Amino acid sequence: MSAPAAEQRFARFAVSPSRRRRDRFARTAILAATLIALIPLVLIVYYLLRKGLSSWSTSFFTTDPTGNTFFKSSSIGGIKSAILGTIEIVALASAIAIPIGVGVAVWLVEYGRESWFAQTVRFFIDVLTGVPSILFGLFIYIVLVVGTGSSYAGYKGSLALALLMLPVVTRASEVILQLVPGALRESALALGAPRWRMILRVVLPTALPGMVTGVLLAVARAAGETAPLLFTAAATLKTNFDLGQFMNSLPVQIYNDVTSPTTAVVNRAWGAALTLVAMILVLNVIARLISRRSRLA
Amino acid sequence: MRSPRPQSSVTDVEPERRSEIDEQGGEAGDPAAGMQSSAAVATTQQAAPDAEPGLAVRLEQLRAFYGDAEQVKGIDLEFRANQVTAIIGPSGCGKSTMIRCINRMHEEIPGAHAEGRVLLDDLDVYAPSVDVVAVRRAIGMVFQKPNPFPTMSIYNNVAAGLRLSSGRRGDLRSKVESALRSAGLWDEVSGRLDEPGAGLSGGQQQRLCIARSLAVDPEVILMDEPCSALDPIATLKIEELIAELKKRVTIVIVTHNMQQAARVADRTAFMLDGRVVEVGPTQEIFTNPGDPRTEEYVTGKFG
Amino acid sequence: MEAASIPGGDRGLLLRSPLGRLPDRALKYGLTALAALILALIVYFFIRLVGEARPAFARFGVFGFTFDNNWNVSAEQFGALPLVVGTLITSALALLIGVPVAVATAIYATELCPLRLRAPLTVLVELLAAVPSVVYGLWGIFFLAPKLQPAEQWVADRLSFVPFIGGGTVTIPNYFVTGLVLAIMILPIVSAIAREVMATVPADQKEAAMGLGATRWEMIRIAVLPYCRSGIVGGAMLGLGRAIGETIAVTILIGNAPQLGSHLFGQGYSLAAAIANEFGEAQGLHRSALFAAGLVLFVLTLLVNGIARALVLRAARAGRTAGAGSGAAGGHRIAERAAGA
Numbered sequence: 001m002s003a004p005a006a007e008q009r010f011a012r013f014a015v016s017p018s019r020r021r022r023d024r025f026a027r028t029a030i031l032a033a034t035l036i037a038l039i040p041l042v043l044i045v046y047y048l049l050r051k052g053l054s055s056w057s058t059s060f061f062t063t064d065p066t067g068n069t070f071f072k073s074s075s076i077g078g079i080k081s082a083i084l085g086t087i088e089i090v091a092l093a094s095a096i097a098i099p100i101g102v103g104v105a106v107w108l109v110e111y112g113r114e115s116w117f118a119q120t121v122r123f124f125i126d127v128l129t130g131v132p133s134i135l136f137g138l139f140i141y142i143v144l145v146v147g148t149g150s151s152y153a154g155y156k157g158s159l160a161l162a163l164l165m166l167p168v169v170t171r172a173s174e175v176i177l178q179l180v181p182g183a184l185r186e187s188a189l190a191l192g193a194p195r196w197r198m199i200l201r202v203v204l205p206t207a208l209p210g211m212v213t214g215v216l217l218a219v220a221r222a223a224g225e226t227a228p229l230l231f232t233a234a235a236t237l238k239t240n241f242d243l244g245q246f247m248n249s250l251p252v253q254i255y256n257d258v259t260s261p262t263t264a265v266v267n268r269a270w271g272a273a274l275t276l277v278a279m280i281l282v283l284n285v286i287a288r289l290i291s292r293r294s295r296l297a
Numbered sequence: 298m299r300s301p302r303p304q305s306s307v308t309d310v311e312p313e314r315r316s317e318i319d320e321q322g323g324e325a326g327d328p329a330a331g332m333q334s335s336a337a338v339a340t341t342q343q344a345a346p347d348a349e350p351g352l353a354v355r356l357e358q359l360r361a362f363y364g365d366a367e368q369v370k371g372i373d374l375e376f377r378a379n380q381v382t383a384i385i386g387p388s389g390c391g392k393s394t395m396i397r398c399i400n401r402m403h404e405e406i407p408g409a410h411a412e413g414r415v416l417l418d419d420l421d422v423y424a425p426s427v428d429v430v431a432v433r434r435a436i437g438m439v440f441q442k443p444n445p446f447p448t449m450s451i452y453n454n455v456a457a458g459l460r461l462s463s464g465r466r467g468d469l470r471s472k473v474e475s476a477l478r479s480a481g482l483w484d485e486v487s488g489r490l491d492e493p494g495a496g497l498s499g500g501q502q503q504r505l506c507i508a509r510s511l512a513v514d515p516e517v518i519l520m521d522e523p524c525s526a527l528d529p530i531a532t533l534k535i536e537e538l539i540a541e542l543k544k545r546v547t548i549v550i551v552t553h554n555m556q557q558a559a560r561v562a563d564r565t566a567f568m569l570d571g572r573v574v575e576v577g578p579t580q581e582i583f584t585n586p587g588d589p590r591t592e593e594y595v596t597g598k599f600g
Numbered sequence: 601m602e603a604a605s606i607p608g609g610d611r612g613l614l615l616r617s618p619l620g621r622l623p624d625r626a627l628k629y630g631l632t633a634l635a636a637l638i639l640a641l642i643v644y645f646f647i648r649l650v651g652e653a654r655p656a657f658a659r660f661g662v663f664g665f666t667f668d669n670n671w672n673v674s675a676e677q678f679g680a681l682p683l684v685v686g687t688l689i690t691s692a693l694a695l696l697i698g699v700p701v702a703v704a705t706a707i708y709a710t711e712l713c714p715l716r717l718r719a720p721l722t723v724l725v726e727l728l729a730a731v732p733s734v735v736y737g738l739w740g741i742f743f744l745a746p747k748l749q750p751a752e753q754w755v756a757d758r759l760s761f762v763p764f765i766g767g768g769t770v771t772i773p774n775y776f777v778t779g780l781v782l783a784i785m786i787l788p789i790v791s792a793i794a795r796e797v798m799a800t801v802p803a804d805q806k807e808a809a810m811g812l813g814a815t816r817w818e819m820i821r822i823a824v825l826p827y828c829r830s831g832i833v834g835g836a837m838l839g840l841g842r843a844i845g846e847t848i849a850v851t852i853l854i855g856n857a858p859q860l861g862s863h864l865f866g867q868g869y870s871l872a873a874a875i876a877n878e879f880g881e882a883q884g885l886h887r888s889a890l891f892a893a894g895l896v897l898f899v900l901t902l903l904v905n906g907i908a909r910a911l912v913l914r915a916a917r918a919g920r921t922a923g924a925g926s927g928a929a930g931g932h933r934i935a936e937r938a939a940g941a
Contacts, residue, residue, distance in 0.1 A: 013513075019462070041724060130898075130901045135898060139649065195627070196623045224734070225732070226847075231879055254734045255734050258734075270738070273739075400811065402810065402811065405810060434812065448826040448827060
């Protein structure tokens with residue numbers, strides 16, 4: 001007797017079919033959208049590999065682009081100057097942006113803290129993160145190309161990239177430095193260490209893995225940027241190690257090749273794109289591996 | 298609120314219950330238990346005519362696991378209909394885990410699962426044919442920390458559960474009012490139903506959560522240390538509420554406060570290390586426990 | 601401890617020599633000077649930008665420049681409305697397509713995904729952010745745009761009665777494909793912020809919903825999403841800011857036709873694309889007009905990012921107060937994300 005009664009009484013709690021349907025539909029839609037989000041990634045990787053790998057060869061990496069656009073593929077050259085140029089320009093940009101960015105971050109966390117001056121600095125740096133990257137190139141162009149009457153140069157491109165990297169490096173470093181426990185600082189000071197030694201010997205080493213991660217990500221980002229380089233380093237074909245001259249770079253090389261009517265040149269663009277993405281991915285992977293070793297966050 | 302069923306169905310159910318009770322008379326090894334339950338039955342008869350009595354819950358060999366770790370190690374326990382059963386025990390003994398198995402919240406934790414049977418009257422809520430969502434509606438839960446939905450008004454908080462089920466929404470307003478009245482909150486909030494639920498005091502928030510659970514008209518309400526975050530006055534209000542509510546629903550309350558158990562519970566079970574050591578009428582457990590471990594706990598020797 | 605009780609020699613130990621304080625002073629003042637220098641540099645950056653843009657604004661008026669529909673290089677007429685409209689159209693498309701997908705991804709990752717798939721899924725979505733913008737342009741113009749053209753033509757033909765979408769010829773570079781690629785580009789950032797916000801939903805909120813007998817989706821609908829509303833909107837606005845400022849991919853994909861966008865599947869222009877396209881050969885007033893365009897672009901981004909950051913910070917603060925432990929850490933991570941975007 002009681003079994004049917006219990007089930008009857010329980011039946012009023014049953015979930016209506018329409019609720020069940022809505023639940024299933026919503027969950028399916030969400031899963032579908034997630035898969036859709038991954039499709040571009042798959043397609044991009046696939047196409048990069050398919051079209052880019054076929055361009056890869058020893059001569060691809062060891063010859064400069066020749067600037068020929070109408071002849072056979074064998075005479076259009078490779079991307080050597082672009083790769084070297086990217087490495088040089090980004091290296092210089094990092095050498096400028098990293099010490100300055102970390103320095104400002106250290107100041108913000110250790111000295112400036114919440115003072116109105118520090119808040120102002122923080123605010124302006126935040127504002128800088130939102131600037132479209134092409135404007136950095138324009139600024140350097142106005143100040144250093146037009147302003148000085150001189151021409152494009154690799155180091156000017158580096159300066160534009162450094163401006164782009166600066167807020168990213170500063171912000172990331174500041175966040176990590178703030179995570180260093182105050183107790184650690186205090187115990188160092190309590191042992192009689194002067195402030196500078198406490199920062200250099202205790203705070204920075206603890207924050208190092210996290211900061212390296214942030215820095216590597218900033219470098220990866222800068223390596224992929226085209227717009228700031230268009231009117232600063234511009235582009236050239238020949239490899240040169242003089243940052244005072246025009247300098248080629250992978251993003252600019254790709255950008256210039258994209259509009260070419262010659263298939264061979266476009267294929268070179270794919271090869272260059274694959275190279276660039278590979279370099280960025282390597283930096284990302286290293287950054288992630290290092291962040292795992294961080295004792296903070 | 299369901300329309301009141303004719304008195305006859307109450308008496309229909311009764312004979313079964315009485316025989317169950319007679320069986321259980323031997324459970325705690327105490328003839329007084331049987332008498333206590335008859336008194337409970339009598340109370341049921343005198344319950345408000347429009348309140349349906351709740352259902353009994355019985356655990357059979359309930360085990361609960363977190364991954365491979367067994368936290369609840371085989372429990373047979375009964376929660377009598379329209380009674381308040383308290384679960385006491387030291388922290389870590391598995392009382393919260395056990396109670397969460399009753400409304401199948403335990404399995405929401407990744408890697409956690411439960412074995413055994415949990416019978417709502419005669420229906421095993423762990424049976425494959427049973428919808429877990431329906432179980433949770435039938436067995437409500439009030440949590441340790443009051444958790445009204447912060448983005449919703451008082452009204453919408455109470456209505457939240459009701460709105461989930463489609464149809465028969467016409468009397469939403471009256472259901473909300475009745476739930477708030479049953480939770481003893483109506484007089485305090487009737488003028489400000491549109492205010493955010495999170496703006497109430499701790500005790501009011503907890504009563505709001507009780508109203509929210511009551512609104513869907515469950516058979517059982519589980520309370521996991523409902524007063525531990527509240528001040529004594531709010532606690533008292535809720536304990537008074539429990540005494541009223543048991544006329545409508547079966548209540549299981551986990552508490553670390555033994556005085557509270559003594560105040561509100563008809564029966565009390567003492568748990569230790571994942572097992573039920575002893576269960577019986579509250580008075581017995583506190584004044585004349587059968588097991589030495591129970592005695593040690595209730596006299597404060599540990600826990 | 602009285603100084604007098606310390607023998608004279610040891611008292612000297614307590615006092616640092618002026619020389620000993622030098623490194624500390626040097627570091628402090630050096631870094632402060634650095635911060636001040638950077639501040640000055642940033643201010644100078646804006647001053648220069650405004651200075652270069654001034655001739656154009658003087659000639660056409662700020663409103664005239666921004667809202668006149670007349671971008672004619674050869675005639676030295678610079679009304680930037682086509683650029684502004686193009687920027688808005690592509691960004692709106694990016695939001696319309698990208699935000700729902702990003703939020704869905706976040707919901708899946710936090711609420712529905714099997715635990716062991718969560719990390720790989722997150723990494724995959726983040727990988728989209730590692731692809732540089734020029735590569736998106738390359739892939740877009742050579743793979744996506746041609747592939748989409750037949751479908752776009754079909755839609756334009758079927759819906760020819762609908763303004764803006766229907767009728768007209770479908771060009772390969774067009775607003776739609778630009779918006780689509782922008783949507784893919786902003787997906788990682790919007791998804792990341794949505795994910796972080798959803799992770800701060802206190803477990804007891806979700807339990808309250810489940811305890812009432814809610815299905816999984818109902819639980820997400822009443823406990824998770826309302827809680828995350830401002831955080832998600834903030835994340836969407838950050839994505840918008842990114843889409844507005846995006847230059848290279850847009851230049852490659854939009855067709856660079858300085859006409860007012862009249863057709864979804866037609867060519868168009870945007871503020872950033874105009875600068876990239878025309879700056880190389882621009883002189884005098886033209887150059888000034890491009891700087892002015894850059895300034896308009898920057899002000900737009902500033903506004904959008906400002907609102908975004910305020911919203912995300914609010915969500916982060918709520919995360920901090922709602923629950924200690926994971927909530928606080930999550931709230932902190934959200935703010936960090938927003939600032940680094």
